[in-house]
Amino acid sequence: MTDDRRDPGRWSAAGPLPWERILSGAASVAVRLADGRVLIAGGADAALTAQDGTALFDPRHGTWSEGRPLATARRMHSTTLLADGRVLVTGGFTGPNASPVQPLATAEVYDPASGDWSPAGELHEARCGHSATLLPDGRVLVAGGTARRSAGSERSLYSAELFDPLIPGWAKAGDMTDARAFHPAVALPDGRVLVAGGWVATRRDWRGGSALAYGECYDPATDTWTPTGSLSAPRSGHELTVLADGSVLATGGGEDEGGADGRLDPYSRATAERWYPADGGRWTRENDMPCGRTQHRAVRLRTGEVLVMGGGNHLLGDAGYRSAARYDPETRHWKAVSGMAVGRTDFAAVVLSDGRVLVAGGTVRSGPATPTGAAHLLTSTSELCVL
Incomplete structure (x- = not known):
């Protein structure tokens, strides 16, 4: 493993994860702990x-080690660093891939001091793909998120x-004022939460859904949601990044079933938008x-700039991109x-305490683009x- 600090702007290999993993639909898939380590929990295999596996990254040595497993295997869950340094994992769904989804109502908390997971109560409503x-x-x-409506359909929450x-x-x-799932959410400097875009189920058939443009803000002081400006185009699979001045940058994503003119557009958006509170x-x-890119990652650097990396085509989903861009x-x-070095989508990305950017796991190829035509080809790199 090379020392990337000697060659700024270049990516260098770090240690491999203990396993290959796809990390789609998981809000904040990697969290940086108070001691500088990085935690990844759950996710999905190639099928x-x-x-239920967890992994911890040690930035001093650039290596991963296995942590204690989750009590319940889950994907499309959320992973949130709490103010006291513990980590909350919420919802998702367990078992093999299935449609409609069978979401979880359980939650777990990780204590970095002991390395143990403990139950964190049950949600009022089972959900996956939430924020x-x-x-x-x-x-x-x-x-928000997605829940089961019937034996053959899903509903957005x-x-x-x-x-x-x-x-x-x-x-x-x-x-919320609008049902949505697979939407990004960000904490604003004034204490509110902004959500914008995402996906909503539109037909009884579990395959039916559309991207959204609507935005809204949650005010914890009043426990209310208020509509805010809409994106210029519907987006799902996009990223929201809070900038130093309190504005928010939206990047990439796609529209699922078709463009604004009604024609199918298999490619992801190259457009970006900025929200001013x-x-x-x-x-x-x-x-x-x-x-254009979707299922990418965007992080704010210590310089205040935004680094966007990886991702792929929204509908084709045939390859993970290697490319990166700085805003x-x-x-x-x-x-x-x-x-x-490795093109990837549905992966983890986080800024370390020393300013370096870490990426891990994800999908390299999918569908016919894989050597065998399998659903997914994953990476543990x-x-x-x-930067």
Whole structure:
């Protein structure tokens, strides 16, 4: 393993994960613990069967080690770092891949001091593909997601819930104004939470769904959701990143069933938009990324810039991209930067305490693009970069 700190801007190999893993639909799939280590919990294998394995990354040595497993194997769950340093894992679904989904109502908490997982109560409503956001008062807001409607269909959820680590258990929160799943959510500097875009089930058939453009904000002081500006185009599989000035950058994603003109567009969006809270929650178009992508990752660097990396085509989903691009909030321009050694989608990415960026796992190829035509070809590789 090379020392990436000697070659800024270049990706270098870090130790492999203990296993190959697809990390789709998991909000905050990797969390940085107070001691600088990184935790990944759950996910799916190449057959999309939920897994209970956990792994810990040691940035001092660039290596991964296995942690104690989750009590319940789960994927499409959320992983949230609590204010007290513990980690909350919520919902998802367990077992082999199935349609419609069979979501979980359980939650677990990880204690880094002991390395143990313990039960964290049951949600009022089972869900997967939801968002989970840490609030300023230490509670966690879980919102939306997908649930089972019947033996042959799914439904998207309006409901939201709150987890209080000081009073273990779940309390109902105000409902969202729009049902949605697989949506990003970000904590704003003023204490509110912004959600924008995502996916909603639109037909009884479990295959039916559409991307959304609607946005709304949750105010924990009043326990209410308020509509805010809509994205210029529907997006799912996109990323939201809070910038230093409190605005929010939306990148990539796709529209599932077709473009605004009704024609099928198999490619992902290269467009980016920026949301300004002081301007009535208005979204403005930014300069386009060098290429379109979905199921990518976006992180804010210590410089205030945003690094977007990996991803793939929204509908074709045939390959993971190696490419990366850097966004400057001051100039509002993108710059192509060195790509990863391994192209990947549905992977984990996190900024370490020393400013390096860590990526791990994910899908390299899927469907006919795999050597055997299997559903997914995964990777256990991880990489580090200084930017």
